[in-house]
Amino acid sequence: MNLDVIRTALGGGPTDGPAYRPEFIRPGADPGLDRLNVLLTQGAVVRDTLHGQLVELVKSLHPEKVFTRVELHEAAIAHLEGTDPILYGVWVYFPWSHRLVHILDEVEFALVRTDRNRNKITREEQAILAGKKVGVVGLSVGQSVSLTLALERSFGEIRLADFDTLELSNLNRIRSGIHEMGIPKVVNTAREIAELDPFLQVTIFPDGLTKENMDRFFTEGGKLDLLIEECDSVDIKILARQKAKALRIPVVMDMSDRGCLDVERFDLEPERPLMHGWIDHLDLEAAGRPMTNEQKIPYMLPIVGTDTLSTRMKASMIEMGETVSTWPQLASAVALGGAITADVHRRILLSQFTASGRWYIDLESLISSNRKLVPEQARPTPVEEFDPTTIVNGKSRELGPAVHPMSRELAEELARAAALAPSAGNAQPWRFVLAEGRFFLFHDTVRSRSHWDPDHLMSHIALGASLENIRLVARSRGIALSIEQSAGSLTDPLIAVIEAGPAIAPSPEALEPWIARRCTNRKVVDRVPFPEPDIEMLRKAVSNVPGCGLRIITDQEDLKRLAELCSRSEKVRLLDPTGHREFFEHEVRWTEEEAKRTGDGLDLATMEMTEGQLAALRIASDPAAMRLVDDWRGGRALQRFSRKGIVHASAVAVVTTKGRALGDRLQGGSAGQRLWMEANRLGWSVHPISAPIFLSHAAPLLSDLAEHHRSELAAVEHELAGFFPGPESPLFMLRLSPAGEPSVRSLRLPLHRLFSVYESITV
Numbered sequence: 001m002n003l004d005v006i007r008t009a010l011g012g013g014p015t016d017g018p019a020y021r022p023e024f025i026r027p028g029a030d031p032g033l034d035r036l037n038v039l040l041t042q043g044a045v046v047r048d049t050l051h052g053q054l055v056e057l058v059k060s061l062h063p064e065k066v067f068t069r070v071e072l073h074e075a076a077i078a079h080l081e082g083t084d085p086i087l088y089g090v091w092v093y094f095p096w097s098h099r100l101v102h103i104l105d106e107v108e109f110a111l112v113r114t115d116r117n118r119n120k121i122t123r124e125e126q127a128i129l130a131g132k133k134v135g136v137v138g139l140s141v142g143q144s145v146s147l148t149l150a151l152e153r154s155f156g157e158i159r160l161a162d163f164d165t166l167e168l169s170n171l172n173r174i175r176s177g178i179h180e181m182g183i184p185k186v187v188n189t190a191r192e193i194a195e196l197d198p199f200l201q202v203t204i205f206p207d208g209l210t211k212e213n214m215d216r217f218f219t220e221g222g223k224l225d226l227l228i229e230e231c232d233s234v235d236i237k238i239l240a241r242q243k244a245k246a247l248r249i250p251v252v253m254d255m256s257d258r259g260c261l262d263v264e265r266f267d268l269e270p271e272r273p274l275m276h277g278w279i280d281h282l283d284l285e286a287a288g289r290p291m292t293n294e295q296k297i298p299y300m301l302p303i304v305g306t307d308t309l310s311t312r313m314k315a316s317m318i319e320m321g322e323t324v325s326t327w328p329q330l331a332s333a334v335a336l337g338g339a340i341t342a343d344v345h346r347r348i349l350l351s352q353f354t355a356s357g358r359w360y361i362d363l364e365s366l367i368s369s370n371r372k373l374v375p376e377q378a379r380p381t382p383v384e385e386f387d388p389t390t391i392v393n394g395k396s397r398e399l400g401p402a403v404h405p406m407s408r409e410l411a412e413e414l415a416r417a418a419a420l421a422p423s424a425g426n427a428q429p430w431r432f433v434l435a436e437g438r439f440f441l442f443h444d445t446v447r448s449r450s451h452w453d454p455d456h457l458m459s460h461i462a463l464g465a466s467l468e469n470i471r472l473v474a475r476s477r478g479i480a481l482s483i484e485q486s487a488g489s490l491t492d493p494l495i496a497v498i499e500a501g502p503a504i505a506p507s508p509e510a511l512e513p514w515i516a517r518r519c520t521n522r523k524v525v526d527r528v529p530f531p532e533p534d535i536e537m538l539r540k541a542v543s544n545v546p547g548c549g550l551r552i553i554t555d556q557e558d559l560k561r562l563a564e565l566c567s568r569s570e571k572v573r574l575l576d577p578t579g580h581r582e583f584f585e586h587e588v589r590w591t592e593e594e595a596k597r598t599g600d601g602l603d604l605a606t607m608e609m610t611e612g613q614l615a616a617l618r619i620a621s622d623p624a625a626m627r628l629v630d631d632w633r634g635g636r637a638l639q640r641f642s643r644k645g646i647v648h649a650s651a652v653a654v655v656t657t658k659g660r661a662l663g664d665r666l667q668g669g670s671a672g673q674r675l676w677m678e679a680n681r682l683g684w685s686v687h688p689i690s691a692p693i694f695l696s697h698a699a700p701l702l703s704d705l706a707e708h709h710r711s712e713l714a715a716v717e718h719e720l721a722g723f724f725p726g727p728e729s730p731l732f733m734l735r736l737s738p739a740g741e742p743s744v745r746s747l748r749l750p751l752h753r754l755f756s757v758y759e760s761i762t763v
């Protein structure tokens with residue numbers, strides 16, 4: 001057979017039009033018989049089970065009677081009262097399938113079809129429902145709901161709105177035949193309803209619900225009694241609710257995740273705020289205007305309830321745009337949604353249910369073998385306080401009285417300046433003590449405890465930065481300081497003992513005013529070229545710190561490579577369960593109130609995130625979801641948090657040292673602080689991007705790291721080393737950009753928590 005013959009035949013075959021309304025032929029009335037004849041001669045496929053339906057009707061009308069088969073047969077014929085069966089009831093023609101079906105007429109048909117509803121639904125209740133009008137917007141869950149409502153016959157008229165056509169990827173959840181692909185979803189659903197019960201009145205809105213057709217949808221042919229809202233677009237969700245509220249129509253929405261059902265009884269509570277008041281703070285008028293996806297996020301989040309999504313949904317959302325194209329929806333959830341919504345719909349319309357709210361029929365938690373995805377993590381007990389007393393006493397005794405005892409006033413000034421230094425996670429891992437006229441700088445080993453900083457590399461850099469602040473203040477005030485820096489082990493809490501020397505001529509330090517003005521700015525802006533003179537100034541600022549070098553990276557390809565390394569390591573940090581817990585439970589301050597109350601940690605507002613990133617962060621804060629993402633070896637989307645900022649940076653500055661002994665770390669911190677302040681002074685915003693260095697440094701020291709994370713960090717370290725040939729190794733990496741002022745600055749602990757004066761040491 002020639003393929004062209006087939007091709008021609010394929011092109012010329014009958015096509016499926018948009019018809020969705022059945023044709024009723026009542027042969028007793030004109031032109032019933034003629035029309036029937038035409039259809040039969042056109043070869044309509046006939047199904048005539050009228051006699052069987054009459055038998056069922058007889059049984060329904062006489063439930064108290066026990067019939068023999070013969071009696072039933074005779075009673076069915078008697079019911080016709082002599083009418084020829086062909087003329088009884090109604091013939092229904094379905095043009096889209098060329099089928100002709102003979103059924104009882106509406107009253108008898110409905111009686112038999114709903115007989116098995118009794119008395120979960122009584123005949124009286126069924127009659128009430130038959131007078132109800134329901135609108136369904138969005139036909140993924142909506143199709144399941146509409147068909148369940150039709151099965152229960154809990155409406156008389158249904159209005160269906162959806163602008164989409166049926167596609168193959170819908171057939172995981174929309175009950176339909178493959179021959180229906182390509183037809184509008186409204187037509188598909190209308191046909192399904194008509195094939196089940198041709199007497200139900202269906203009106204379709206193939207453009208979906210729009211501002212233009214909203215009035216018609218809600219009121220033409222009579223006001224809706226209930227709205228079932230299952231659409232994806234946030235503007236229509238809000239507009240539909242505004243309209244429903246104005247018309248006092250209850251709104252029901254199923255989320256097809258965790259069996260979540262939402263009900264808003266605008267019929268009973270006309271003043272009720274939309275979406276339970278969760279979107280009250282937003283500009284609802286703006287929702288009707290065109291919005292970007294980013295602008296839609298704050299409206300969408302409260303509606304879907306990000307925190308209450310299922311673990312699988314959260315994990316899949318993290319993978320959206322990476323390994324999955326859109327959010328998942330299962331047939332079981334859609335079928336459940338149809339069931340829950342139909343049940344609630346019926347009870348609302350029969351005045352058996354009056355509440356507004358959100359409910360969960362979460363099958364996974366209701367039907368479970370108690371197996372938890374992630375074992376319950378015991379929250380760490382509240383941290384104990386670091387106590388420097390013993391060390392201060394011992395050291396003071398060893399040193400004897402100070403030659404130039406430091407005043408309390410100066411010590412306080414130094415402590416205040418030191419505390420303004422930056423620290424990873426804003427942990428502020430320092431303590432200051434004035435005792436016997438000497439100033440002690442301590443590493444607060446309790447505050448600095450961190451899974452990803454097992455040997456305190458980050459804390460030591462912060463302490464080095466705080467020491468630099470102390471030096472700058474003293475020089476500006478004309479005070480010679482003698483600083484005895486600890487050369488001890490990495491776990492030694494005493495970092496420096498500082499004595500005031502004789503007064504010297506004050507030497508105004510250009511960087512000193514920048515102690516208080518320096519800050520982290522994580523805003524992402526477009527790059528501008530980083531000028532050579534600025535590079536020179538940065539070099540100069542660092543040059544007087546012995547043992548430290550500086551690399552400035554401006555090449556765009558290099559920045560891209562660094563962005564990849566940084567984002568890969570940050571991804572590991574978020575996927576590693578301990579790192580995850582530490583970051584989300586201990587470091588992040590989710591609200592302004594929490595940031596103010598604690599005075600430490602990372603205030604969410606300082607992260608300068610877009611609404612989309614904030615939403616992603618909230619989802620990523622669920623440890624069970626992240627465990628799944630990690631199991632799937634996914635999480636590339638997590639790299640978006642940091643990648644863009646580095647790709648768009650004007651420069652990345654890296655302080656290098658020869659080694660990572662305590663002295664190198666403190667010097668590196670000092671150099672980093674000078675670099676940072678000088679960059680700020682020159683108008684550059686600074687954002688440390690420490691993950692690739694610190695995580696790859698920490699990885700070999702962590703025993704419980706998953707192997708795939710360990711090898712990822714080893715690869716990062718290897719690639720990073722490629723940037724720094726020679727004996728110098730990178731210690732502290734900062735992104736520089738022209739981002740202006742940050743939206744919010746980080747806070748600090750009150751001084752009295754950090755600084756103590758020991759009036760007399762105990763011997």
Ligand SMILES: Cc1cc2nc3c(=O)[nH]c(=O)nc-3n(C[C@H](O)[C@H](O)[C@H](O)COP(=O)(O)O)c2cc1C
Nearest residue numbers: 422423424425426458461519520688689690691746
């Ligand atoms: C050693 C060190 C590492 C840091 N690493 C990061 C980092 O990887 N990402 C980041 O956003 N901020 C990082 N920071 C910045 C701190 O979070 C910031 O200094 C702290 O929150 C205080 O805020 P401030 O710098 O505005 O005073 C780091 C700071 C230090 C000292």
